[in-house]
Amino acid sequence: MIVTHIGLKNWRNFRTVDVALTERVFIVGPNASGKSNFLDVVKFLRDISKPGGGLQKAVEDRGGVSKIRCLAARKYPEIEISLHLSEAQNTGPMWKYEIGIKQEPRGFRLPIISYERAWKNGEKLLDRPDERDKSDPLLLTQTHLEQITANVKFREIARFFESISYMHLVPQLVRYPKAFSGPGLPDDPFGRNFLEQVAKTQERIRKPRLKKIEHVLRIAVPQLKELSFIQDNTGIPHLEAIYEHWRPLGAKQREDQFSDGTLRLLGLLWTLFDSDSLLLFEEPELSLNSGIVSRLASLIYRIQRQKKRQIMLSTHSFDLLSDKGIGGDEVLLLRPSMEGTTIEIASTKGDIVELLNSGLSIGEATLPYTSPNNVSQLELFE
Numbered sequence: 001m002i003v004t005h006i007g008l009k010n011w012r013n014f015r016t017v018d019v020a021l022t023e024r025v026f027i028v029g030p031n032a033s034g035k036s037n038f039l040d041v042v043k044f045l046r047d048i049s050k051p052g053g054g055l056q057k058a059v060e061d062r063g064g065v066s067k068i069r070c071l072a073a074r075k076y077p078e079i080e081i082s083l084h085l086s087e088a089q090n091t092g093p094m095w096k097y098e099i100g101i102k103q104e105p106r107g108f109r110l111p112i113i114s115y116e117r118a119w120k121n122g123e124k125l126l127d128r129p130d131e132r133d134k135s136d137p138l139l140l141t142q143t144h145l146e147q148i149t150a151n152v153k154f155r156e157i158a159r160f161f162e163s164i165s166y167m168h169l170v171p172q173l174v175r176y177p178k179a180f181s182g183p184g185l186p187d188d189p190f191g192r193n194f195l196e197q198v199a200k201t202q203e204r205i206r207k208p209r210l211k212k213i214e215h216v217l218r219i220a221v222p223q224l225k226e227l228s229f230i231q232d233n234t235g236i237p238h239l240e241a242i243y244e245h246w247r248p249l250g251a252k253q254r255e256d257q258f259s260d261g262t263l264r265l266l267g268l269l270w271t272l273f274d275s276d277s278l279l280l281f282e283e284p285e286l287s288l289n290s291g292i293v294s295r296l297a298s299l300i301y302r303i304q305r306q307k308k309r310q311i312m313l314s315t316h317s318f319d320l321l322s323d324k325g326i327g328g329d330e331v332l333l334l335r336p337s338m339e340g341t342t343i344e345i346a347s348t349k350g351d352i353v354e355l356l357n358s359g360l361s362i363g364e365a366t367l368p369y370t371s372p373n374n375v376s377q378l379e380l381f382e
């Protein structure tokens with residue numbers, strides 16, 4: 001299943017968004033234009049739906065309603081999210097889900113839903129507030145996504161949201177997990193427990209998966225060969241690779257000696273193979289050589305294509321967008337303004353389509369839209 005449409009009102013720096021999505025979504029725009037905030041919409045629904053999650057926690061983890069609600073919000077003070085879910089890119093929406101969120105007007109000022117609705121193939125299965133909500137307003141502090149007794153008819157949506165993965169691996173966390181104390185984040189988005197995750201994977205899956213990853217790493221990291229999983233004599237898991245050099249047998253290195261790019265690529269590939277559902281990536285180009293980055297989009301496509309799932313990624317990389325296989329309908333252009341950030345699909349802009357038709361890549365065609373307006377002033381900075 002894939003998300004084929006997202007509508008937003010007053011979500012962080014977006015006042016209004018209404019955008020169609022494809023199987024691959026490339027989110028581009030200047031710094032602080034809201035790329036991560038856009039990915040966070042989907043993460044928010046995941047955080048509501050997952051076990052141990054729920055509306056209260058998802059809002060609290062983001063600092064409360066006032067942090068989520070758009071600072072530029074005026075007429076419509078509620079935060080609103082609507083989504084279409086379809087079997088594939090070109091089929092109509094099978095599911096529709098929408099939610100409005102506000103704060104209790106008095107008392108504890110908890111986040112509450114102002115409405116929650118769900119449809120399957122056009123049939124309305126949920127329409128809140130209902131009679132029960134009216135007789136017990138406390139019920140509005142929870143969505144039906146998070147209640148298995150209440151979502152029997154549309155549990156498929158909750159399961160879909162729950163299975164969403166987000167990856168933004170930080171190499172230092174993989175290398176030195178103990179140096180970063182504290183409980184860590186649920187779902188481990190930055191890879192602190194990456195090695196434990198690899199260790200927990202059954203050997204019959206882990207071994208062939210690492211072989212495939214090794215295959216890619218051997219191309220990206222010229223001296224690397226033989227990537228394997230080991231546990232040291234204290235039981236701590238490690239990844240180990242042989243580096244070829246002038247000695248005939250090469251030398252073994254563990255993850256704490258792997259380069260940033262090696263670890264990022266490893267994490268990216270692991271997640272691609274591991275997940276069967278919607279995947280969110282932040283700037284997958286980080287630390288990678290531009291030759292590799294220019295082939296990332298097609299590499300990701302080839303791995304995901306068997307799985308019929310969707311990938312949404314934020315990027316600043318001209319190289320990543322230089323792949324001529326990326327269509328204008330796959331690229332979301334974010335543009336900040338005084339009224340909040342707007343999102344446009346690149347293929348709906350005549351000048352971009354003209355440039356694409358004349359043979360330019362999507363990176364070349366959209367570059368003017370992704371640089372800040374006054375970037376040339378940086379040259380005058382002293």
Ligand SMILES: Nc1ncnc2c1ncn2[C@@H]1O[C@H](COP(=O)(O)OP(=O)(O)OP(=O)(O)O)[C@@H](O)[C@H]1O
Pocket residue numbers: 011012013014029030031032033034035036037038066067068069070071072314
């Ligand atoms: N409630 C809100 N209302 C308005 N703006 C907000 C709100 N919450 C966050 N922002 C703004 O969103 C911006 C950050 O957006 P985000 O992190 O998504 O940017 P980004 O495009 O991912 O940037 P980068 O490329 O640097 O990672 C900040 O400028 C922040 O002020």
Ligand SMILES: [Mg+2]
Pocket residue numbers: 035036037314
């Ligand atoms: Mg960001």
